[in-house]
Structures are given as C-alpha cells and as structure tokens.
Amino acid sequence: MAHPRSSSSAPSKGLPQMIRDQLRDEILKGTLPAGTQLRQDALAERFSTSRIPVREALRKLETEGLVSYERNRGAIVIEMDVTQICELLDIRVALECHAIRLSIPNMVQMDFDQMQEILDAYSASESITEWAEYNRRFHLALSAPANNLKLRRLIEEFCLNTDRYTHEMMSIATGKEGPQSDHYEILDACKKGDADAAVKLLELHILETKKNLLATDRMKQAL
Structure with missing residues (x-):
C-alpha cells in the first residue's frame, strides 16, 4: 500500500x-x-x-x-444506527436531486457513455462489494455535469457514508435487479433531458433504500 x-x-x-x-x-x-x-x-x-x-x-x-x-x-x-443512516439518506435526496437538475442541461454524449459503461460493469459483476462501488460511481457521474465541486464533494461524502452501512445489507435482501432497473430509468430520463422525471426517479430510488433499511431493521428487532 x-x-x-x-x-x-x-x-x-x-x-x-x-x-x-x-x-x-x-x-x-x-x-x-x-x-x-x-x-x-x-x-x-x-x-x-x-x-x-x-x-x-x-x-x-x-x-x-x-x-x-x-x-x-x-x-x-463509529457505527451508525438506523436513525442516523436514514437522516443521511434524507440529505442525499436533497443534495443529489438538486445536483441532477443542475447536471442535465450540461450532459453530453460522453456523460451518457460513461454512465452506460458503469451500469454495464455493474450488471456483469457478481460481487456485492463491486456493486457498491459501481453504485457509488453512477451516483457521482449523475452529479458531475453540475460543474459544482463543493456540491459533488458533499454528495460523495454522504453517498459513501450511507453505502458503507446499507449497500451490502440491501444487496443481500433485494439483489441488484431492482436498483439497476432504477438506474437505467434515471439514465433514460437524463438522455431525454427530462429533469423533472430524473429528479422524481432519483428521489424514489434513494427513498426505496430507506424503506428497505427500515423494514430490514424491523425484521431484526422482531427476531
């Protein structure tokens, strides 16, 4: 190292x-x-x-x-509890949805090609650890065309912090097909230049992680 x-x-x-x-x-x-x-x-x-x-x-x-x-x-x-993770997910919604609205008018074919490449690698991978990394890269690629380094840095920090605690758990529970389907829908909205649709899809995508996390925690508490 x-x-x-x-x-x-x-x-x-x-x-x-x-x-x-x-x-x-x-x-x-x-x-x-x-x-x-x-x-x-x-x-x-x-x-x-x-x-x-x-x-x-x-x-x-x-x-x-x-x-x-x-x-x-x-x-x-530190080890975060579910309440803290959910708070970070709420912050992710605010930051990422704002960023994608700023990004879409600036997106060019190069951006779409990069996101497609990330999702193709995600689909081909059988490693949960790699899924988390490709998920991180995709979400950061959505925010990059906003051309706001401070905003991107905040997204990177909150995205990574939540992924650290949630992605492996969620991947085991739901697999990758559901999240990947969301990713492709978000990418399609970006290609169409439909910022309203992209924002809505991204918000639902992140909040679905929150709902699954809370459900998984309820199941653990019931055992």
Missing part, C-alpha cells in the same frame, strides 16, 4: 488530506471496521510524519461522521 510522503517532501496542507483520504477509504471498505481505535502515534509512525497532520486528518473524518472521540480511547471508527 502506498503511503503519503513524509512531511519533509509533501506540502503541509496536503498531507492531512492524503492521510484522511487513505483512512477514509479503509473505513468505507471495512478494512478499518466499526470500533477500531485510531491511535495517533501509531498512525504517525505508519505515515512517517508527526502527530499534527494525523490529528487534523482525524478531525476531518470526525466532521464526516466516520470517527468519534471517546474518553480514554481517543478516535474510534
């Missing part, structure tokens, strides 16, 4: 971001599961730097809801 460069060779503002990106990726992939203690001294040694950029990286992860600070334990990878 490639490590960020030491503080002597990397820009001081860039190193915390590089550390944050690496840890974030490992948290979202499950390499660092919920409950993992993130010790600053160990991370500083791992990334060949001081504790200062590590501390800044952990604070960034805290603002994203991936890490919390516990007394006598320091930074811990």
Whole structure:
C-alpha cells in the first residue's frame, strides 16, 4: 500500500488530506471496521510524519461522521444506527436531486457513455462489494455535469457514508435487479433531458433504500 510522503517532501496542507483520504477509504471498505481505535502515534509512525497532520486528518473524518472521540480511547471508527443512516439518506435526496437538475442541461454524449459503461460493469459483476462501488460511481457521474465541486464533494461524502452501512445489507435482501432497473430509468430520463422525471426517479430510488433499511431493521428487532 502506498503511503503519503513524509512531511519533509509533501506540502503541509496536503498531507492531512492524503492521510484522511487513505483512512477514509479503509473505513468505507471495512478494512478499518466499526470500533477500531485510531491511535495517533501509531498512525504517525505508519505515515512517517508527526502527530499534527494525523490529528487534523482525524478531525476531518470526525466532521464526516466516520470517527468519534471517546474518553480514554481517543478516535474510534463509529457505527451508525438506523436513525442516523436514514437522516443521511434524507440529505442525499436533497443534495443529489438538486445536483441532477443542475447536471442535465450540461450532459453530453460522453456523460451518457460513461454512465452506460458503469451500469454495464455493474450488471456483469457478481460481487456485492463491486456493486457498491459501481453504485457509488453512477451516483457521482449523475452529479458531475453540475460543474459544482463543493456540491459533488458533499454528495460523495454522504453517498459513501450511507453505502458503507446499507449497500451490502440491501444487496443481500433485494439483489441488484431492482436498483439497476432504477438506474437505467434515471439514465433514460437524463438522455431525454427530462429533469423533472430524473429528479422524481432519483428521489424514489434513494427513498426505496430507506424503506428497505427500515423494514430490514424491523425484521431484526422482531427476531
């Protein structure tokens, strides 16, 4: 695994971001599961730097809801409950629906080809882990033509955070055919330039995940 460069060779503002990106990726992939203690001294040694950029990286992860600070334990990878996940899904609806409305007037054939390629790979895959990744890529591709980097960054963070907790569970429960059918309908609306239809389809798509999550939690509670 490639490590960020030491503080002597990397820009001081860039190193915390590089550390944050690496840890974030490992948290979202499950390499660092919920409950993992993130010790600053160990991370500083791992990334060949001081504790200062590590501390800044952990604070960034805290603002994203991936890490919390516990007394006598320091930074811990958090585990969200269903209520928190549903709140994030509601935020996703607001952010992604706004983004797709901005995106559609700017979409060109290159955008449609990219989204089609992602969905084709999704359909061909038999790996739930890969399904989550292709789902992430598709949703980000929908927002990219909005040409708003701050909005895209917010979507990426909330999309990834919810996918971390929901996609494997939902994929086991529903398979990929239902979500994929939604994706193709959204893509078709984008190709037609029908922003109203695309927004409605995307909203229903995300809220369906929320409904399935709540139903799955009810079933677990009943056992």
